[in-house]
Amino acid sequence: MxxxxxxxxxxxxIAPHILHHPITAVTLRHTQLRWPIDKALSRNLPGRTLVRADRRGKYLLLAVDDGRTLIWHLGMSGSLRIVEPTEPPGKHDHIDLRFAHGRVLRYHDPRRFGAFLATADDPAQHALICHLGPEPLTDDFNGEYLYERSRKRSTAVKSWIMDSRVVVGVGNIYANESLFLAKIHPLRAAGKLTRPACHRLADIIKAVLARSITQGGTTLRDFVGGDGKPGYFAQQLNVYGRGGEPCPVCSKPLTEKPLSQRTTVYCTHCQN
DNA sequence: CTGTTAACCTGAGTGC
DNA sequence: TGCACTCAGGTTAACA
Known part of the structure; x- marks a missing residue:
């Protein structure tokens, strides 16, 4: 999610709870995620301390005081919570990191599309990270970048902006929402976007993501933030999950159809 | 190289 | 209730 x-x-x-407190125990209940978890982590992580919690795209990067970095991806259904050690683990609670203050960072992931691994090298050079495009909320991502990069691309603009090599962090929900707000048809060839359309799209992607962050993310099925509170952005979605309902702008029914096996919702009247 | 498709896995929801 | 079926927030690997 x-x-x-x-x-x-x-x-x-989670950062305030996991940084600068020694790790006292690592419990791996299920090591088959997207890639098998290195079981040695339950031996060589206790005694170490996490010193930084960064993010690159949808990857959490936790710096360990021995120079390693934990790369953590939540996949489609993963979530991390801080829990008391007395809370019994549920069926899909695969990983616990226990800290010296007594509380536990608990990873829950029913579909197990997530990933948890450690690298001793610069995480920016890791195979999962090195090909990633710019962060959408930085100045490196802007209308000119989208315009230049999209020239001669025949692929549908929605699939294109969801490609992490183009820009990170634009998943299916925010792709649908951003294209609606930018009045761009999701099936438009990326290379056919005008320069003004690219500027509109970049600005809107930034605004949508920034606003969602301030509201704690989009709660759909099972998301809870690190403190266990749900996000509130879902109530503000204009098109996602609203196929057949009236367009919030023109009231014509919203079209919903799959594109590359992902649900795509748009207004044929407002978006072109 | 670009672009599309299948695959990973479980659970929730729907229709019969 | 039960069964069969569809769909779900992501990403990579394997194709054409």
């Missing part, structure tokens, strides 16, 4: 705002909300929620 987690898109960028959810991951950022999680990072901010």
């Amino acid at each position: 987690p898109e960028l705002p959810e991951v950022e909300t999680t990072r901010r929620g």
Whole structure:
């Protein structure tokens, strides 16, 4: 579930609880995530301390005081919470990091599309990270960048902006919402976007993501932030999950159809 | 190289 | 109730 705002909300929620407190125990209940978890982590992580909690795209990067970095991805259904050690683990609670203050960082992930691994090298050079495009909330991501980069691209603009090599953090919900607000048809060839359309789209992606972060992300099924509170952005979605309902702008029914196996919702009247 | 598709896995919801 | 079926927030690997 987690898109960028959810991951950022999680990072901010858990950071005060996990930084600068020694790790006392690591429990791995299920090591088969997207890639198998290195079981040695339950031996060589206790005694260490996390010194920084960063985010790159939807990857959480937790710096360990021995120079390693934990790379954590929540996949489609993952969530991290701070819990009391007395709270019994549920069926899909795969990982616990226990800290010296007594509380536990608990990873829950029913579909197990997430990833948890450690690297000794610069995380920016890691194979999962090095190909990623710019962060959407930085100045490196802007209308000119979108315009230049999209030239000669025949792929649908929605699929294109969801490609993490183009820009990170734009998942299915925010892709639908941003294209609606920018009045761009999701099936438009990326290379056919005008320069003004690219500027509009970049500005709106920034605004939508930033606003969602301030509201704690989008709660759909099972998302809870690091402090256990749900996000409130879902109530403000204009098109996602609203196929067939009237367009908030022109009242014509919203079209919903799959694009590359992802639900796509748009207004054929407002978006072109 | 670009672009599309299948695959990973479980649970919730729907229709019969 | 139960069963069969569809769909779900992401990403990579394997294709054409």
